[in-house]
Amino acid sequence: MLRFIGRRVVLMLLSLWVIATLTFVLMKCIPGDPFTSEKKYPPQTIANLKAEYGLDKSIPEQYVTYITNLAKFDLGFSINNTSRTVNEMLSDSFPVSAELGAYSVLLALCAGVLMGITAALWQNRLPDYVMMILAVIGISVPSFVLAPFLQKYFGLEWKILPLAGWGDPPQIILPAAALALGQVALIARLMRSSMLDVVTQDYIRTARAKGLPPWRVISRHTLRNAIIPVVTIMGPAIAAVLTGSFVIEKIFSIPGMGKYFVESITNRDYPVIMGTTIFYASFLIMMNLLVDLTYGWIDPRIKVGGREGR
Incomplete structure (x- = not known):
């Protein structure tokens, strides 16, 4: 039983890594970004917001940061609701x-x-x-x-x-x-x-x-x-x-x-x-x-x- 559960846990972690990677790639394939889609921000404000959320970095750097934070169970701050973290939103709504x-x-x-x-x-x-x-x-x-x-x-x-x-x-x-x-x-x-x-x-x-x-x-x-x-x-x-x-x-x-x-x-x-x-x-x-x-x-x-x- 313990060996079975151990194997399943390893497979679970592998599956979550694949899902997290695919989700990240798909998000990056969508044209535009959260700051230029419908909201009208000055260019300097957009640059500051991207730097705040790490979107000014290269894609590999963003991916490493994303996976590292995910391993720490840190899902980051919401862009639309800057006063709350995603962890708090999920803990309240789930x-x-x-x-x-x-x-x-x-x-x-x-x-x-x-x-x-x-x-x-x-x-x-x-x-x-x-x-x-x-x-x-x-x-x-x-x-x-x-x-x-x-x-x-x-x-x-x-x-x-x-x-x-x-x-x-x-x-x-x-x-x-x-x-x-x-x-x-x-x-x-x-x-x-x-x-x-x-x-x-x-x-x-x-x-x-x-x-x-x-x-x-x-x-x-x-x-x-x-x-x-x-x-x-x-x-x-x-x-x-x-x-x-x-x-x-x-x-x-x-x-x-x-x-x-x-x-x-x-x-x-x-x-x-x-x-x-x-x-x-x-x-x-x-x-x-x-x-x-x-x-x-x-x-x-x-x-x-x-x-x-x-």
Whole structure:
């Protein structure tokens, strides 16, 4: 186990270095800079600002400084908001994004697993057709299209839930639902196909032949094995929820990472763009490692180190 985790940590650091390098190169390939795009500064002011942020140095020197500061967990100061560091902005905004993401993932997991089980148990019957139609709609409609739709009907027409904001429980429902719908559909389809595969296995027929109640066969034998493919996608799904929340947070005026990320792209705020990208990449890599470690807990036959038990 420790050797496996050690290898993964080395690969994680290598992956982060590659991502950081690519992000730096892409930022430098974009025409213009944060001081000459739309803001009208005198030439001397622009020169002073570039010197302040180290943009007057050569590209290799900027890269070395960037990687060195990154190794120290120093993401620098925001260009658009000079009074705050990127570390402070992320530490303030990430808990909000994480809370929204947690609600969305919990909703997606519960609803998706329930829909998949229902569709599998009533295969080729009305509940199956209804669940799969809902799943197709969920996959087809992006979250940023669903969000205004929910605001229009639940906020403006029916006045059931608030249009935007953050802090009160009712304000969480609409953005969490908008984020969760796509993942609900994906989990439901995957859970259905996995359930249909597991219920045909010999040990399920044996459990039924012993006279076990149907609910016990499903909960103790079928569900535990059928949910493994769902666990496989949970790492990327969690990261996708956080990424999707960048736009959703802007639509619902939520003070999360999305607010700073969208504004940084508009203003070409290099430190915020690169800092947010690295933070997101680190989170995604950590989620993938956590998913791999979860395999062994769900199914003891799976060995984390790569060896199959005999």
